[in-house]
Amino acid sequence: MSRRILGRLVPLRAGRLRSGLGALTGPQRFLLVSSFLIPLGSFAVLPFMSVLLHERLGMGLGTVGVVLAVASLVQFSGGVVGAAVAERIGLQRTMLVALMIRTVGFAAFLPGLRWPVAAVIALFLVSCGAALYLPANKAYLVHRTAETQRPMLLSASTSALNAGIALGPLAAAPFVLNASMGLFAAVTALFAAVTIGHAILPAEAPDRPEDNAGAAPAPRRKRMPAGAAALPFAVTVLSVYVFMFFQHYLAVYAIPRTSAAYYGFVLTIYALVVVFMQPVLSDWIAGLRYSRAMRFGFTAMGAGMAVLAIGNRPAILAGALLISLGEIVLFLKNDLEALGRSPRPPAVVFGRQRLAAGIGAFISGIVGGQGYRVGEQSGHAALFWIAVAAQCALLPPLLVGILRDRRPAEAVPPKVMGPRPSRGRSWRVR
Numbered sequence: 001m002s003r004r005i006l007g008r009l010v011p012l013r014a015g016r017l018r019s020g021l022g023a024l025t026g027p028q029r030f031l032l033v034s035s036f037l038i039p040l041g042s043f044a045v046l047p048f049m050s051v052l053l054h055e056r057l058g059m060g061l062g063t064v065g066v067v068l069a070v071a072s073l074v075q076f077s078g079g080v081v082g083a084a085v086a087e088r089i090g091l092q093r094t095m096l097v098a099l100m101i102r103t104v105g106f107a108a109f110l111p112g113l114r115w116p117v118a119a120v121i122a123l124f125l126v127s128c129g130a131a132l133y134l135p136a137n138k139a140y141l142v143h144r145t146a147e148t149q150r151p152m153l154l155s156a157s158t159s160a161l162n163a164g165i166a167l168g169p170l171a172a173a174p175f176v177l178n179a180s181m182g183l184f185a186a187v188t189a190l191f192a193a194v195t196i197g198h199a200i201l202p203a204e205a206p207d208r209p210e211d212n213a214g215a216a217p218a219p220r221r222k223r224m225p226a227g228a229a230a231l232p233f234a235v236t237v238l239s240v241y242v243f244m245f246f247q248h249y250l251a252v253y254a255i256p257r258t259s260a261a262y263y264g265f266v267l268t269i270y271a272l273v274v275v276f277m278q279p280v281l282s283d284w285i286a287g288l289r290y291s292r293a294m295r296f297g298f299t300a301m302g303a304g305m306a307v308l309a310i311g312n313r314p315a316i317l318a319g320a321l322l323i324s325l326g327e328i329v330l331f332l333k334n335d336l337e338a339l340g341r342s343p344r345p346p347a348v349v350f351g352r353q354r355l356a357a358g359i360g361a362f363i364s365g366i367v368g369g370q371g372y373r374v375g376e377q378s379g380h381a382a383l384f385w386i387a388v389a390a391q392c393a394l395l396p397p398l399l400v401g402i403l404r405d406r407r408p409a410e411a412v413p414p415k416v417m418g419p420r421p422s423r424g425r426s427w428r429v430r
Contacts (some may be wrong), residue, residue: 027201028153031141034194035160038133041190042102042126043168044183045109049123052180057116067120069365071127076358078131083351086136091143091347092203094136099195102129106188113180134354139347142339143204148286150339155282155332159275166271231403232338233356235294238399239330240360242301245368245388246308246323252372253308253381254316262313270320278328285332293333294396301326302392309382309389319385 024032050068053059059067086094105125112119141157142150175183254263278285285293304322307315335353342349375384 024153028141030197030201031137032156032160034197035137035157036164037190037194039161039164040168040171041106041164041187041194042130043165044172045106045168045187046126048169048172052113053116053119056113056180057119059116067123069362071123073358073362074124075127075130076361077355078128079135079351079354079358081351082132082354083135083345083348085132086139086347086351087345090203091136091140092198092201094347095133095140095201096195096198098129098132098136099191099198100129101132102126103188103191103195105129106184106191109184110181110188113184131354135347135350138335138350139345140201140204142346147340151282151286151332151336152279154335155279155285158332159279162271163275166268166275231290231400232334232341233352234399234403235330235396236334236338236353236356237360237363238395239297239327239334240357241364241367242298242305242360242388242392242395243323243327244361244364245384246301246305246320248365248368249372249384250308250316250320252376253311253385257311258313258316262316266317266320269317270324273321273324274328277324278332281328282332285329286336288329288333290333290337291400293329294400297326297330297333298392298396299326300329302389305385305389305392309385311382 050064053064053067082094082098085097089097102125105122105128108118108122108125112122138154138157141153145153172183250266251263254266288296300322304319304324304326306319307322308319309315310319335350338349338353339346371387372381372384375381375387
């Protein structure tokens with residue numbers, strides 16, 4: 001029965017996706033193409049930065065770790081600054097300035113191949129450009145569009161981003177050490193071309209009340225209590241916190257138990273699932289009640305982490321696929337809920353979401369490094385994944401309960417709450 005339902009659901013969603021993509025404007029199509037090209041160029045270089053800084057430029061691993069950690073923090077937390085800049089000078093201009101900074105940054109890697117200081121400056125320029133670009137990019141993509149179109153647009157953008165992230169390292173691997181100069185020159189040329197394309201984009205038109213016919217009505221936003229408005233930010237922190245354990249430590253866990261080739265195979269399948277399934281499921285995800293999306297997403301992630309603990313080849317692949325389903329649901333739903341619950345402009349919302357992701361990644365890095373070290377030294381690295389799975393089960397209800405207790409009960413109308421879940425009240429969120 002489930003196969004029959006899935007067999008009907010996926011073609012139906014795919015048909016709606018094709019019709020939605022056919023209605024895109026020229027600027028929206030260009031931004032989606034850019035959402036593939038920009039990470040393709042970036043991830044042709046950035047995943048190899050630790051190798052370049054340490055092996056080619058002779059920087060110590062401790063120094064390399066600090067440089068990369070600070071650059072990541074700038075890239076994520078700088079989204080708030082990017083949103084403020086977008087509010088002041090506009091979305092199109094912000095994207096253009098951001099890409100100019102990133103182009104200069106990649107060009108600075110050319111002398112940086114000989115001088116470590118130039119390489120560090122180049123890395124921070126690239127990170128600053130990313131911080132400015134991403135909130136403005138998403139806001140421009142959904143600017144003056146009906147709320148019903150946002151799931152398709154955001155999921156298509158995420159799929160293009162993930163496709164670029166997956167293909168970038170594969171395309172650059174043969175050249176990163178043997179032909180670094182040519183690789184950085186090619187990436188710089190790619191970013192210069194994308195920058196010229198953004199210069200041709202029309203500036204976004206100002207918002208008008210009649211353009212918001214498909215958006216959430218203002219009275220609903222005014223009734224939204226502070227705890228409910230903060231929920232997508234907090235859930236994003238928690239989602240990224242849990243997810244980054246998988247992102248950071250799967251390689252050191254999987255490769256000794258399988259092989260580097262099998263690990264690459266798992267990552268490829270994982271990326272394909274995220275790239276193709278999120279747009280197909282975007283309407284379904286948008287229609288889920290937030291509490292159900294959280295239950296589904298964190299349950300899938302927790303189950304995936306627990307399966308990883310088995311440690312053999314089928315388990316590592318199955319665990320990665322379960323985690324991909326959790327990522328697909330949680331990351332898109334968090335952005336949609338943040339947009340729907342906030343009266344602020346989309347650029348500000350996406351900037352805050354980037355900050356939330358940065359906080360989650362930062363905490364995960366601190367906790368995960370110590371946790372995996374303890375598990376590995378004890379000879380039971382599988383316990384690390386069991387501990388992460390337990391957090392997927394325990395932390396989301398605790399977080400919702402804390403935020404729910406901060407807002408008055410009468411602020412949420414009973415008809416919005418829906419039927420009481422079978423397992424406690426902690427998941428009753430709006």
